[in-house]
Amino acid sequence: MKNRILSREVKDHKGEEVLMQGWLHKKRPLGGMVFLVLRDRGGVMQILIEDKSEIEKLEGMQIGTVLEIVGTVTEEPRAPEGVEIHNPKITVVLSVTEASPIEIDKPLGHKSDNLDTLFDYRVIGLRNLRERAVFKIQAEVRNQVREYLKSQDFTEFSSPKLLPGATEGGAEVFKLDYFGKEATLAQSAQFYKQILVGVYERVFEIGSTYRAEPSATPRHMTEFQTIDVEMGFIELQDLLHLMSGFMNFVIENVWKICEKELAMWEATKPILAKEIPQITMEEIHQKYSAANEQQTIGEKDLRPDEEKWICEYAKENLGSEAVFVTDWPKEGAKFYHKFKDDNPEIAERADLLFRGVEIATGSMREHRYDILTKQLREMAGGNPDSDGFKYFFQAFKYGMPSEGGFGMGLERLTQKIIGLANVKEATLFPRDMNRLAP
Amino acid sequence: MKNRILSREVKDHKGEEVLMQGWLHKKRPLGGMVFLVLRDRGGVMQILIEDKSEIEKLEGMQIGTVLEIVGTVTEEPRAPEGVEIHNPKITVVLSVTEASPIEIDKPLGHKSDNLDTLFDYRVIGLRNLRERAVFKIQAEVRNQVREYLKSQDFTEFSSPKLLPGATEGGAEVFKLDYFGKEATLAQSAQFYKQILVGVYERVFEIGSTYRAEPSATPRHMTEFQTIDVEMGFIELQDLLHLMSGFMNFVIENVWKICEKELAMWEATKPILAKEIPQITMEEIHQKYSAANEQQTIGEKDLRPDEEKWICEYAKENLGSEAVFVTDWPKEGAKFYHKFKDDNPEIAERADLLFRGVEIATGSMREHRYDILTKQLREMAGGNPDSDGFKYFFQAFKYGMPSEGGFGMGLERLTQKIIGLANVKEATLFPRDMNRLAP
Numbered sequence: 001m002k003n004r005i006l007s008r009e010v011k012d013h014k015g016e017e018v019l020m021q022g023w024l025h026k027k028r029p030l031g032g033m034v035f036l037v038l039r040d041r042g043g044v045m046q047i048l049i050e051d052k053s054e055i056e057k058l059e060g061m062q063i064g065t066v067l068e069i070v071g072t073v074t075e076e077p078r079a080p081e082g083v084e085i086h087n088p089k090i091t092v093v094l095s096v097t098e099a100s101p102i103e104i105d106k107p108l109g110h111k112s113d114n115l116d117t118l119f120d121y122r123v124i125g126l127r128n129l130r131e132r133a134v135f136k137i138q139a140e141v142r143n144q145v146r147e148y149l150k151s152q153d154f155t156e157f158s159s160p161k162l163l164p165g166a167t168e169g170g171a172e173v174f175k176l177d178y179f180g181k182e183a184t185l186a187q188s189a190q191f192y193k194q195i196l197v198g199v200y201e202r203v204f205e206i207g208s209t210y211r212a213e214p215s216a217t218p219r220h221m222t223e224f225q226t227i228d229v230e231m232g233f234i235e236l237q238d239l240l241h242l243m244s245g246f247m248n249f250v251i252e253n254v255w256k257i258c259e260k261e262l263a264m265w266e267a268t269k270p271i272l273a274k275e276i277p278q279i280t281m282e283e284i285h286q287k288y289s290a291a292n293e294q295q296t297i298g299e300k301d302l303r304p305d306e307e308k309w310i311c312e313y314a315k316e317n318l319g320s321e322a323v324f325v326t327d328w329p330k331e332g333a334k335f336y337h338k339f340k341d342d343n344p345e346i347a348e349r350a351d352l353l354f355r356g357v358e359i360a361t362g363s364m365r366e367h368r369y370d371i372l373t374k375q376l377r378e379m380a381g382g383n384p385d386s387d388g389f390k391y392f393f394q395a396f397k398y399g400m401p402s403e404g405g406f407g408m409g410l411e412r413l414t415q416k417i418i419g420l421a422n423v424k425e426a427t428l429f430p431r432d433m434n435r436l437a438p
Numbered sequence: 439m440k441n442r443i444l445s446r447e448v449k450d451h452k453g454e455e456v457l458m459q460g461w462l463h464k465k466r467p468l469g470g471m472v473f474l475v476l477r478d479r480g481g482v483m484q485i486l487i488e489d490k491s492e493i494e495k496l497e498g499m500q501i502g503t504v505l506e507i508v509g510t511v512t513e514e515p516r517a518p519e520g521v522e523i524h525n526p527k528i529t530v531v532l533s534v535t536e537a538s539p540i541e542i543d544k545p546l547g548h549k550s551d552n553l554d555t556l557f558d559y560r561v562i563g564l565r566n567l568r569e570r571a572v573f574k575i576q577a578e579v580r581n582q583v584r585e586y587l588k589s590q591d592f593t594e595f596s597s598p599k600l601l602p603g604a605t606e607g608g609a610e611v612f613k614l615d616y617f618g619k620e621a622t623l624a625q626s627a628q629f630y631k632q633i634l635v636g637v638y639e640r641v642f643e644i645g646s647t648y649r650a651e652p653s654a655t656p657r658h659m660t661e662f663q664t665i666d667v668e669m670g671f672i673e674l675q676d677l678l679h680l681m682s683g684f685m686n687f688v689i690e691n692v693w694k695i696c697e698k699e700l701a702m703w704e705a706t707k708p709i710l711a712k713e714i715p716q717i718t719m720e721e722i723h724q725k726y727s728a729a730n731e732q733q734t735i736g737e738k739d740l741r742p743d744e745e746k747w748i749c750e751y752a753k754e755n756l757g758s759e760a761v762f763v764t765d766w767p768k769e770g771a772k773f774y775h776k777f778k779d780d781n782p783e784i785a786e787r788a789d790l791l792f793r794g795v796e797i798a799t800g801s802m803r804e805h806r807y808d809i810l811t812k813q814l815r816e817m818a819g820g821n822p823d824s825d826g827f828k829y830f831f832q833a834f835k836y837g838m839p840s841e842g843g844f845g846m847g848l849e850r851l852t853q854k855i856i857g858l859a860n861v862k863e864a865t866l867f868p869r870d871m872n873r874l875a876p
Contacts, residue, residue, distance in 0.1 A: 004671070021671050023636075023837055041591065041639035064636075064837025094806065096837040123832045126637040136638075139594045146584075153479065156577045160867045161599075161646055162612075162661050164874045174600075176614035176623070178660075179652065179871050185614070192867070195876075198461075198502075199564040200574075201479035208599055208646060214617065222616075223600050233442070233459050368532065391876030394561045399461055399502025399534040429598045429630070433617050436602045438633075438829030 002070070006042030011083050013073045020045065020085070023127070024065040024096075026105040027058060034058065036088075037105070038067060044129065047071060047085040057090050063104060064127075066094035104128040110425060112218070119430060123438055126428075133261035135428055138414040140254050142206060145227055145410075148249040152242065154229070155200040158207055159192035161185055164387050172212035174222075185210035188407060191392040193230035194336070194365060197403045198395045201232045206410060216432045218422040219357075221411070223431040230405030236348045236364050239404045240324055243352060243362060244276045247322055254417065265418045270355065273320035278350065280327035284310050300331040308356040324350040324362075335379040336372065338364040338404075352406070355416045362406030369396040440508070444480030449521050451511045458483065458523070461565070462503040462534075464543040465496060472496065474526075475543070476505060482567065485509060485523040495528050501542060502565075504532035542566040548863060550656070557868060561876055564866075571699035573866055576852040578692050580644060583665055583848075586687040590680065592667070593638040596645055597630035599623055602825050610650035612660075623648035626845060629830040631668035632774070632803060635841045636833045639670045644848060654870045656860040657795075659849070661869040668843030674786045674802050677842045678762055681790060681800060682714045685760055692855065703856045708793065711758035716788065718765035722748050738769040746794040762788040762800075773817040774810065776802040776842075790844070793854045800844030807834040 002019040010018065022040035029035075034055050036047040047069060049055050058065075071088035102108065102121045108128050109118065118125060125131050146156070162176075163184050174185040189205050196203040205228045213220040231242070255262065255269050262269075285296045288306045291313075296306060302325065314323040328349040330339065337347045349363035366372045376382040376389065384393040415426040424430035429438055440457035448456065460478035467473075472493050474485040485507060487493050496503075509526035540546065540559045546566050547556065556563060563569050584594070600614075601622050612623040627643050634641040643666045651658040669680065693700065693707050700707075717725075723734045726744045729751075734741060740748075740763065752761040766787040768777065775785045787801035804810045814820040814827065822831040853864040862868035867876055 021839070023839075041593075062836075066837055066839045094837060094839065096835070098835060100836055123633050123636070123829050124836050126634070132637055135595060136593060142594060143588075150581075155479075155574060156580060157573060157866060158646070158663055160661055160869050162648070162869050162874060174614050174616070176612050178612070178874065179650070181874075183874055195561050196564070196866075198561070199570055208596070210600070212617070223598055225596055387875065391561050394876075397534070397536060398500075398538055398562050398565075399504050399532060401459070401461075401504045401531065428595060431598050431600050436600060436616065436619075436621055437825065438832075 007038070007040050007045040007081075008042035010045050010073055010085070011081050014075060014083060015073060017070060017072050018085070020067075020069045020071075021093075022067060024058070024061055024063055024067055025127075026063070027061075038069060038085075039127070039129075043081075045081070045083075045085060046076075046079050047088050048074075049088055049090070051087070054088060054090050057092055060095075060097055061092060062096045062098060063100045064096040064124075065092060066096075067091065068093050100124060110421070112422065115422060115424065119424070119435065119438075122429060130264045133258075133264045134414070134418060134420075134426060136261050137254065137258045137418060138410065138426065140258050141250060141414055141417065142410065144250045144253045144257075145206065145246070146204075147253070148246050149202075149204045149229065152202065152245075154202040154204045154231070155196075157192070157196055157200075157203050157205050159186070159189045159205060161208060161210070172214065174210050174212045187211055188226065189228040190336070190407070193228050193405060194400075194403065195392060195395040197230050197232040197405075198398075198400050201401075202230075204229045214433055216434050218424070221423060221427065221430055221432055224412075224423075224427070225410035227408045227410055227413075228405070229407070230403065232401040232403040234402065234404060236326075236350065236404060239362055239364070239406065240278065240350055241275065243324075243350075243360065243406060244272075244274065247276065247352075247354075248272050248274060250413075251417070262418065265420075267418050270321040270417070271315060271319060272322055273318065276322045276324055276352070277314060277318040277320055278324040278326050279310065279314075281325055281329070282327065284325060287313065300329045304357075307353050307358060311353050311356045314353075322352060322354040324352055326350045333379070334363075335375045335382065336365050337375075338366045338402075348404070352408070354413075355419075357412070357416065359412050359416060360406045360408035362404065364402065364404035367396060367400040367402050369393070372396055445476070445478050445483040445519075446480035448483050448511055448523070449519050452513060452521060453511060455508060455510050456523070458505075458507045458509075459531075460505060460507075462496070462499060462501055462505055463565075464501070465499075476507060476523075477565070477567075481519075483519070483521075483523060484514075484517050485526050486512075487526055487528070489525070492526060492528050495530055498533075498535055499530060500534045500536060501538040502534040502562075503530060504534075505529065506531050538562060548859070550860065553860060553862065557862070557873065557876075560867060568702045571696075571702045572852070572856060572858075572864060574699050575692065575696045575856060576848065576864065578696050579688060579852055579855065580848065582688040582691045582695075583644065583684070584642075585691070586684050587640075587642045587667065590640065590683075592640040592642045592669070593634075595630070595634055595638075595641050595643050597624070597627045597643060599646060599648070610652065612648050612650045625649055626664065627666040628774070628845070631666050631843060632838075632841065633830060633833040635668050635670040635843075636836075636838050639839075640668075642667045652871055654872050656862070659862060659865065659868055659870050662850075662861075662865070663848035665846045665848055665851075666843070667845075668841065670839040670841040672840065672842060674764075674788065674842060677800055677802070677844065678716065678788055679713065681762075681798065681844060682710075682712065685714065685790075685792075686710050686712060688851075689855070700856065703858075705856050708759040708855070709753060709757060710760055711756065714760045714762055714790070715752060715756040715758055716762040716764050717748065717752075719763055719767070720765065722763060725751065738767045742795075745791050745796060749791050749794045752791075760790060760792040762790055764788045771817070772801075773813045773820065774803050775813075776804045776840075786842070790846070792851075793857075795850070795854065797850050797854060798844045798846035800842065802840065802842035805834060805838040805840055807831070810834055 025039035463477035
């Protein structure tokens with residue numbers, strides 16, 4: 001028995017007889033012949049069938065039919081890879097006789113009003129080469145994130161997602177019945193990654209995060225993957241240096257490895273400065289207000305339109321499609337944020353904007369036990385000795401260095417790399433308040 | 439300002455003045471001098487303090503105090519790395535004045551009756567070098583698992599853990615309130631990995647799995663990490679070949695990279711056959727019964743003691759501490775298992791036993807839509823058109839090749855590699871029916 005050859009390998013076997021296995025992806029009759037496209041994990045390959053008895057085998061066979069094909073690799077300049085298979089002997093391994101509910105051999109619809117259809121048929125739709133490419137890219141983003149962080153001496157961990165009642169608060173939490181008691185699902189790995197700075201200094205997790213967001217917008221999901229990164233013995237500029245290196249490394253390598261997949265989406269490689277430029281929030285307000293006949297000076301947050309605008313500005317004037325927003329006002333800060341020594345109204349925080357939206361929020365954390373305790377009480381009304389906080393505070397009571405970190409949504413990053421409109425398009429099986437399946 | 443040097447790098451700087459940052463790990467006065475052990479992410483380093491004014495700085499300073507030290511690297515044959523730091527100038531960066539609730543500079547207790555104490559003080563206990571080593575090893579196991587699977591052309595994915603009501607059933611599920619409806623937490627990635635064989639052929643996930651196990655045994659947790667692997671266009675022997683390669687690759691490389699950490703636990707490198715030997719369940723029953731004056735012939739499962747015994751047997755007679763148990767009877771099979779063509783009472787299943795316990799369960803899956811539908815109805819009383827099953831069945835309706843896969847607990851694998859008695863010892867922050875914190 002011959003060894004199986006994948007679509008991507010066929011071009012290296014010109015003139016040889018090869019064995020292929022895969023799915024019927026497309027079937028096109030043309031003047032007594034049939035052009036068959038076979039799909040496997042390596043791509044697709046065109047097969048020219050002229051023999052009547054072979055053509056008959058495919059009668060009634062629909063997309064998805066599992067085939068085994070032995071044929072000869074023949075040069076064909078008009079074929080995508082420059083080769084196709086001639087004189088095939090076909091074995092129908094598993095026949096599919098029901099027509100596919102969606103056409104998978106052409107780009108699937110991605111307009112906002114048919115996204116539900118996209119997700120309803122996700123199981124089959126992912127067999128479309130362009131959809132499949134999205135999660136090949138995402139897998140590579142994940143790889144490169146890990147490669148970079150490992151190169152910087154980070155240790156990977158996984159934190160529990162089942163938590164007792166009180167968490168860091170803020171967004172909505174999912175509650176579940178835990179043997180008669182109440183448990184909640186983790187909204188972030190924040191406390192665990194900080195605790196582990198006390199052990200490994202540099203840690204990261206790529207894990208699930210849950211938010212009971214009662215809104216089904218293009219930006220919100222109830223379950224997503226967060227890249228959580230935290231490091232000790234640093235200052236804010238060290239963190240931003242790391243994040244700059246991270247972005248450059250990931251983009252550079254994903255573009256190298258996923259060239260073909262990115263081309264399917266006509267994705268353009270982001271322009272990034274080696275050190276991503278930093279702009280204070282107030283500076284953005286000023287520039288934006290001056291340029292747009294708007295008045296945002298003094299506002300405590302960025303408007304969505306400002307995020308878009310400053311990214312355009314940075315691309316044109318600073319040579320970077322990513323930009324850090326620094327100097328965030330205390331309003332909207334978390335109790336664990338660190339504030340400037342010379343201005344306690346300003347958090348040592350820097351959000352990373354990329355192609356018009358925030359993709360990461362980074363900050364220094366207050367690491368001094370007494371001050372952290374005070375901030376918990378004053379900013380969040382929490383008690384450091386309560387069940388929800390006592391373990392987190394243990395780490396600080398017994399010594400933590402100055403530290404900081406960031407959280408970045410994996411799907412959001414994938415979305416912006418490819419240029420998708422909705423974060424759910426970059427999610428295999430998205431979850432929002434209206435969707436729990438497939 | 440000097441660059442910071444880590445403990446593990448000190449030996450390369452003999453005679454130089456270096457800057458170190460870390461935690462006070464141990465302090466031992468000896469005849470007017472103080473031996474200080476500093477901990478950082480690279481290990482620990484001994485510092486000899488003779489200068490009175492430097493010694494005074496450490497008065498009242500407890501374990502965990504964050505220090506910055508500038509001193510001279512000096513050869514000292516009696517020191518673990520052959521070097522120590524002399525003439526230090528010490529800066530107390532953050533003082534800890536409360537004594538640590540547990541001693542972290544000596545091995546922590548791991549007996550079954552003090553495991554609760556171990557986990558209650560986990561946040562601080564992980565700062566013990568031996569505890570820290572466990573999750574360094576685990577991180578490397580994770581790395582090597584990924585490396586191996588990537589080398590075999592597998593694509594990594596992440597599946598949702600928030601699911602609608604009906605899942606594959608069997609063990610208990612956690613239920614949660616999802617905007618007024620009921621949702622459940624994923625008990626496995628089984629359906630998703632099978633669906634994705636239709637897309638990528640070879641897929642894997644290392645993700646969280648939830649079981650509402652109402653028992654707090656050394657083998658059960660409510661949340662754990664599963665390595666889920668699935669591949670198409672294969673037969674059972676291809677799967678077992680992959681699993682053999684997987685085990686050999688992971689063990690070989692983890693032993694190379696984590697030599698020091700494994701030595702802390704006096705872990706012995708497992709003996710593994712290149713192709714892990716296969717024994718049928720009935721053969722095990724026969725051998726065990728003959729050797730142990732027991733009668734298990736004809737039983738439909740292995741007794742825990744049989745699992746231990748056959749592993750010992752395989753180690754001594756087959757040169758392998760891992761062994762596959764094949765030919766499982768239909769009792770206890772899942773509806774998605776494939777049964778032998780020539781004997782429908784026997785599942786095409788092979789569990790992997792390693793050092794006395796099952797660490798993975800592998801099988802071929804029924805991929806023919808009609809037969810799978812029949813098995814769902816007959817074995818699980820399920821309806822392929824119901825909300826819980828319809829997406830899974832879509833994948834088969836529109837064409838799936840012969841396929842199989844396995845699931846393996848990451849914590850269990852880590853446990854057996856190191857030789858820990860309880861799977862929770864190989865879990866950063868374990869969860870069982872009695873424990874939701876830290």
